Amino acid sequence: MPGFITDPAEIPPYLLAGGRSSRMGANKAFALLGGERLLTRIAARIRRQQKIPATLNADADWPDTTGLPLVPDTVPGKLGPLAGVLAAMRDAVIRHPYASHIATVPIDSPFFPGDLIARLAQAIEGRDEIAIAVSLGRDHPVFGLWPVSIADDLETWILRDDKRRVRDFLARHSVRTVSFAMIPTSIGLLDPFFNINTPDDLTAAETWLAALEQTS
Ligand SMILES: Nc1nc2c(ncn2[C@@H]2O[C@H](COP(=O)(O)OP(=O)(O)OP(=O)(O)O)[C@@H](O)[C@H]2O)c(=O)[nH]1
Numbered sequence: 001m002p003g004f005i006t007d008p009a010e011i012p013p014y015l016l017a018g019g020r021s022s023r024m025g026a027n028k029a030f031a032l033l034g035g036e037r038l039l040t041r042i043a044a045r046i047r048r049q050q051k052i053p054a055t056l057n058a059d060a061d062w063p064d065t066t067g068l069p070l071v072p073d074t075v076p077g078k079l080g081p082l083a084g085v086l087a088a089m090r091d092a093v094i095r096h097p098y099a100s101h102i103a104t105v106p107i108d109s110p111f112f113p114g115d116l117i118a119r120l121a122q123a124i125e126g127r128d129e130i131a132i133a134v135s136l137g138r139d140h141p142v143f144g145l146w147p148v149s150i151a152d153d154l155e156t157w158i159l160r161d162d163k164r165r166v167r168d169f170l171a172r173h174s175v176r177t178v179s180f181a182m183i184p185t186s187i188g189l190l191d192p193f194f195n196i197n198t199p200d201d202l203t204a205a206e207t208w209l210a211a212l213e214q215t216s
Pocket residue numbers: 016017018019020021022023024057058073077078079080081082083084085105106107108142197
């Protein structure tokens with residue numbers, strides 16, 4: 001572990017919920033999985049791995065933060081997940097001034113690994129490095145550790161790059177990737193970064209949740 005991250009559990013976590021939920025047709029954060037809101041589920045999962053309470057990145061008029069501090073995007077126009085990452089960096093500089101990095105987790109992936117942030121932190125070697133999660137050879141950059149030192153570069157890039165492809169931003173920086181294994185369940189292997197975008201994904205997630213509960 002590098003000197004600037006003495007304890008991965010002290011990296012401030014931010015829950016990304018600033019999207020439009022357009023494929024779901026209703027705010028995903030409040031969708032019920034196993035009778036519990038996704039936001040509540042994700043916040044509880046983060047609480048088990050981090051000592052610092054999570055902050056929610058979402059619209060300023062968010063109806064119910066479940067008690068989490070709320071940080072809206074600092075650039076207008078819903079410019080994508082990296083706008084949420086930027087808001088988190090700007091917030092951390094003020095509220096967590098000791099932190100070299102912030103952690104981000106989206107509110108629509110309820111099975112993410114219990115050792116996510118610890119393993120991402122182990123991969124970081126330099127103060128300005130990003131670490132992102134990978135499964136089945138696919139990057140999941142919304143599950144990442146982000147150095148607050150690159151906030152100005154991120155803001156400039158978001159405002160200037162019309163395509164705003166996350167991989168184009170990552171190409172500007174030093175990025176460590178960490179591969180996570182599939183989770184064995186009674187009905188097969190579950191991708192820990194299974195992502196709920198549509199009502200059908202939510203139905204599939206109920207099936208996975210039941211299978212996981214049977215397995216453990
Ligand atoms: N702050 C912020 N977060 C965003 C924005 N767009 C997406 N996100 C977040 O990034 C993550 C991945 O985005 P998606 O899975 O596409 O979620 P979404 O944009 O709400 O859903 P769709 O409208 O169906 O694409 C989710 O946690 C979103 O809340 C944005 O413009 N600003």
